[in-house]
Amino acid sequence: MAQFIREKLVVDGVETVLYTAGKGDPVVVLHGAGTVDGFDFAEPWTEKFRVIVPYHPGWGESADEPLFTESHDYVMHYLELFDQLGLERFNIVGLSFGAYLAAKFASEHAHRLKKLVLIAPYGMAVEGHPMADILALPAETLIPMLVSNFEVLKRRLPEKPDLDFIAARYREATTFARLMWEHPLDSRLPRYLHRVKTPTLVVWGEEDKIIPVQHAEVWKKALPNSELRVFKGAGHLVQLEKPEAVQMIADFLA
């Protein structure tokens, strides 16, 4: 498997760090509202694709951009980044909040996408099945809710309370709050998703405690060219818990 190479770009004045590995059709991976889970799950894809994993401004190794106060600012950021990378047509795999950003991007720029994969996308209002409020839950409650099998996540967490770890999570929550505190749901999503004619795979863990699996059908219906795969025994971070989901995504993208 190819080694990920770290790269730092300045995108519209914002220092943006991305990791790239592999050759082939480009696959951009957009991470969720936290970066604790990492992106090593994407390693198998590097055998057939050029995998590009950027950190969103305000997350992980990328710089803060306090002027980004709505999610659409991230669509503009990625438009700029993709131009800078010379990506004409490519694939996006989005995770949770990153899947929400991917869907927003796709509703405006579907012509640039070959295929789209949305893993447990964030943001839809589904009557009777609310998303967990990740800004309101204490970390000790939220983190175990992310997975069905806690062991897959545990090794990525510090063993003892760690001030730097807490500070890193607080920073990412701050960035997320700046975008989503007043309006954690996007009421415009159902109106615009029909524009995404791109072949789309929606992936969900049946035991998702962050965004209930009932959202999956709503997304599938809203996306005109989509298929849905639900994995038993998996939570919100399906990609960590189910290697077969990772494989299925590779097959879909091929």
Added chain:
Amino acid sequence: MSGGVRFNAMFFMPYIHLPENHKEFKSLWVDFSNKYYDPEKGHELYNRYLQELVLADRLGFDAIVINEHHNTVYSMMATPNLIAAAIIPQTRNAKICVWGVPPNFMLPNRLAEEYAILDVMSKGRLEIAFPLGTGMEYWAHSVNPATAREKFKESLKVMLQAWTEDGPTTHYGKYYTYRFLNPWPRPYQRPHPPCYIVGSGTNETIEIAAELGLGYSSVFVTQQRAADLNNKLRERAAHYGHTMRPDQFPLLTYVYVAETQEEADREYSNHLRAFFEDYARAERYIAPPGYLTIEQLKIRAAAADKMHGGFDYDAISKSFFLAVGTPEKVANQIGEWGHRMQTSHFNNVMHVADMPHWKTVKNMTLFAEEVIPRVRGREG
């Protein structure tokens, strides 16, 4: 200091009827259920507290200080302007200090109006402080903590513009648009009531006070930090061409006066303990996302449990401005603080936690009749 030494009586109006198992709750703020609020008991408490506020005026305190908190037993003054309106007709001389309403939770034109109404009703007895609002308040409101400081600053600008320029004026900002900024009534005091910033001393709030030449009252900070903040504000205000006066640095003190030291300790310490251990216990709600910078978060995470919800009497009395004892001792202590902090303005908490009415009246009476004249006599 001079004869102009000023003494405020400050109150929180807590809801004191905590359930027996209240220690089991990590926080008595934000998510502590309002099912524990009994309006019958609340009614009795309002009657009692309002009497105590009015008594401060009768006893000759220079000012009555009230403030705003939400979703908590710590305070029953969610909208302190209502409390101010209730005591204005019952008081004669004391300044009414609403210290204050966090502007982020109101429309600034409307807050400018409410304050002007109180100032006109009281014939110019109003004083105002602008708090950002504690982190806890942001969980209770539909206001973004991550952009709160910027919004706060704009709100202040709108209010001061409304008071310093004849209306109508306009304001086209990031958070507010006013096509006709023209609030009626105007304040009684010209151009507006004395204003302070109140906060725990972040660089941002100090800078706002310095730029606008406003007073600054630090709360929930240690003695050393309060001194550093005052010095920093003097320095930064000078940078903007403002000379700060000693009365612009109200010093928050916790006081209890009795005939002997033993009596004072015995009568006060449990209430002070309850104040820090229970009433101020807010746990993780202190810092909603974006409310603090990462640097502040790290500093406060390390010190947090001492400030909210932990109690060590010695640490508290070293950290905070705490004077408990005979009139002589309390007067000496206040005099010493005044010199050290270069302030002539003392903002004294007269009642904490579940302190009963009789102790509050005793404390206020002894402070007014035995402590204030001693301090004033020495400062001449």
